[in-house]
Amino acid sequence: PTIFVVTPTHAIPTQKADLVRLSNTLLHVPNLHWLVVEDADHKSELVSRLLRRSGLVYTHLSVATPPELKLQPKDPRWKKPRGVLQRNAALSWLRENLEIVDANGVVYFADDDNTYSLELFTEMRDIQSVGVWPVGLVGGVMVERPLVDNGRVTGWLTPWRPDRAFATDMAGFAVNVRLVLNHPTASFSIESQRGFLETDLLTQMGVTLDDLEVKADLCTKVLVWHTQTAKADLKIEKIMEQKGKPATNVGIE
Ligand code: UGA
Ligand code: MN
Numbered sequence: 001p002t003i004f005v006v007t008p009t010h011a012i013p014t015q016k017a018d019l020v021r022l023s024n025t026l027l028h029v030p031n032l033h034w035l036v037v038e039d040a041d042h043k044s045e046l047v048s049r050l051l052r053r054s055g056l057v058y059t060h061l062s063v064a065t066p067p068e069l070k071l072q073p074k075d076p077r078w079k080k081p082r083g084v085l086q087r088n089a090a091l092s093w094l095r096e097n098l099e100i101v102d103a104n105g106v107v108y109f110a111d112d113d114n115t116y117s118l119e120l121f122t123e124m125r126d127i128q129s130v131g132v133w134p135v136g137l138v139g140g141v142m143v144e145r146p147l148v149d150n151g152r153v154t155g156w157l158t159p160w161r162p163d164r165a166f167a168t169d170m171a172g173f174a175v176n177v178r179l180v181l182n183h184p185t186a187s188f189s190i191e192s193q194r195g196f197l198e199t200d201l202l203t204q205m206g207v208t209l210d211d212l213e214v215k216a217d218l219c220t221k222v223l224v225w226h227t228q229t230a231k232a233d234l235k236i237e238k239i240m241e242q243k244g245k246p247a248t249n250v251g252i253e
Pocket of ligand 2: 111113114226227228
């Protein structure tokens with residue numbers, strides 16, 4: 001089965017570094033189709049070029065998050081959901097391209113700044129419904145994970161709202177393409193309460209705990225980390241700009 005990796009991305013100074021790192025990971029994974037969705041009105045030259053040169057099978061899309069839904073520079077990052085419209089654009093693409101979409105494929109929402117073990121992709125490839133696994137360095141703890149009893153998920157080990165139906169980060173699950181196709185209106189919602197994007201999507205897909213396929217050695221292994229790229233320190237660049245000096249990256253992508 002093909003793994004469709006859905007990655008929202010937005011133009012910030014660290015974007016190219018994040019995408020290079022992620023593309024280098026994905027290059028090691030066979031039978032993978034990368035759906036990269038820019039949070040922008042138009043596809044950028046930077047991302048277009050990166051994808052063309054990547055050697056990966058990809059689809060490049062773009063949809064802008066409207067300004068009123070966008071995080072402002074001073075806002076804490078949990079204030080607005082990120083990547084929502086972009087992931088939905090990828091879901092629509094899957095539904096609209098049935099003739100080329102592997103109907104037994106797997107869809108994984110892989111943000112551009114996380115760290116992915118290659119083993120993770122091996123684990124997810126045979127998912128029939130929804131696969132789940134632990135995520136490292138997330139939610140203020142070392143690991144958040146599904147609670148497993150007798151090979152079934154019974155709940156969630158996370159300090160924050162373990163009562164959520166699916167108390168997992170975006171990085172902690174993948175779904176079979178059939179779920180996306182059989183639930184044509186299921187999508188991420190900008191209305192979701194903070195921390196409920198994942199739960200709200202899986203609920204719309206009619207998923208229950210019984211459907212969950214336990215991966216990563218009964219959820220005892222961390223194969224993905226919710227690492228976050230530090231904001232680039234460009235203090236000096238700004239001072240230089242104020243002094244009328246040329247930017248250090250003139251003529252450089
Ligand atoms: C956490 C989760 O891991 C995300 O999957 C979830 O979307 C997010 O919270 C949320 O609550 O919305 P976090 O590391 O805080 O993620 O978020 P980012 O990595 O900053 O953003 C998630 C993805 O959306 C990234 O791929 C990023 O490039 C993209 N993004 C971010 C946009 O497309 N537009 C933006 O304005 C910001
Ligand atoms: Mn992130």
